Amino acid sequence: MNPMKSFRSLASAAVSAALVVSAPLALGTAAPAAAQAQSDLDSAVTALRAISTMRADFVQSDTRGKQVRGVLTLKRPGKIRFQYEKGVPILIVSDGSALTFVDYSVRQVQRWPIKNSPLGALLDPNRDVAKFGRLVPTPSPNVVSIEVRDKRHPEYGVITLVFVRKPGAPGGLELSSWASLDSQNARTVISLSNQQYGVAVADNAFRFNDPRQTGRR
Numbered sequence: 001m002n003p004m005k006s007f008r009s010l011a012s013a014a015v016s017a018a019l020v021v022s023a024p025l026a027l028g029t030a031a032p033a034a035a036q037a038q039s040d041l042d043s044a045v046t047a048l049r050a051i052s053t054m055r056a057d058f059v060q061s062d063t064r065g066k067q068v069r070g071v072l073t074l075k076r077p078g079k080i081r082f083q084y085e086k087g088v089p090i091l092i093v094s095d096g097s098a099l100t101f102v103d104y105s106v107r108q109v110q111r112w113p114i115k116n117s118p119l120g121a122l123l124d125p126n127r128d129v130a131k132f133g134r135l136v137p138t139p140s141p142n143v144v145s146i147e148v149r150d151k152r153h154p155e156y157g158v159i160t161l162v163f164v165r166k167p168g169a170p171g172g173l174e175l176s177s178w179a180s181l182d183s184q185n186a187r188t189v190i191s192l193s194n195q196q197y198g199v200a201v202a203d204n205a206f207r208f209n210d211p212r213q214t215g216r217r
Contacts (some may be wrong), residue, residue: 040144041133044163047171052076053201056192063187072192079206095206107211136160144173157182170197 054074061067070084078096089104101110136145144163158181163173177191 040135041146043171043173044133044144044146044161047163047169047173048175050170051175051197053199054195054197055199055201056195058082058193059191061189061191072190073201073205075201075203075206079201079203081206091208093206093208095203100208102208102211104211109210109212138162154183169195 051074053076054072056072057069058072059067059069068084068088070082070088073081073083078094080092080094082092084090091100091102091104093100093102097113099112102108134147134149136147138145142165144165146161146163147158148161149158160179160181161175162177162179164176165172166174174195175192177189179187179189181187
C-alpha cells in the first residue's frame with residue numbers, strides 16, 4: 001500500500017471523529033432505558049462539555065493495522081488540531097467555524113463549513129441536534145461506551161466514544177478513545193494518553209501554514 005495514500009486515508013477518517021469529539025454533544029437514549037444507562041449517557045455529555053481545553057497524545061490505527069501518532073489539542077467551542085508525527089505531512093484543524101484538511105505533500109487544502117459537514121449538527125449549536133446515542137455494554141463498570149449515529153443518514157457512519165471513570169477528569173469521565181466506522185466499513189481508532197486539562201491554548205494554535213501560498217492563515 002502506498003504510504004501517503006494510507007496516511008491520507010487515516011487522516012480523512014479522523015475528520016469524522018474530530019467533528020464528534022469537538023462537538024457540544026446532545027445525546028438521546030435509544031436503548032436500554034434503565035436509569036443507570038440514562039445516568040451514564042448524561043455523564044458522558046457532561047464530561048465532554050466540561051472540557052474547556054485539552055491536550056493529549058494520540059495513536060491513530062486503521063483496519064490494516066497501520067498506525068500514526070501525534071498530538072491532539074482541543075479548545076471549546078469547536079476548535080481542534082491533530083498534529084501528526086514528523087514524516088506525516090498532514091494536518092487536520094478546526095478554527096471553530098470550519099474544519100480544514102491540509103496535505104502538504106500535494107499542497108492540497110480542503111475545507112468544510114461546519115454547518116455543511118456530515119456531522120455538522122453536532123458542531124453547530126444553532127442547529128437542532130437530532131442525533132441519538134446508545135449505551136454499548138462493556139466488560140468493566142469503570143468503562144462507558146457510547147455509540148452515536150444518525151439513523152436518517154447512514155452515510156455519515158458511526159462514532160463510538162469510550163470513557164474511563166476517573167475522579168480527576170472533567171465530569172468524572174475521561175475520554176480515552178473513539179472509533180469511527182464510515183459508510184464503506186473502514187474503521188479508524190484513535191486512542192488518547194497523557195490527557196492534560198485546562199492547559200493554556202492560544203487561538204493561533206488552530207491556524208495553519210497554507211501550502212498554496214506564502215504566509216500564514
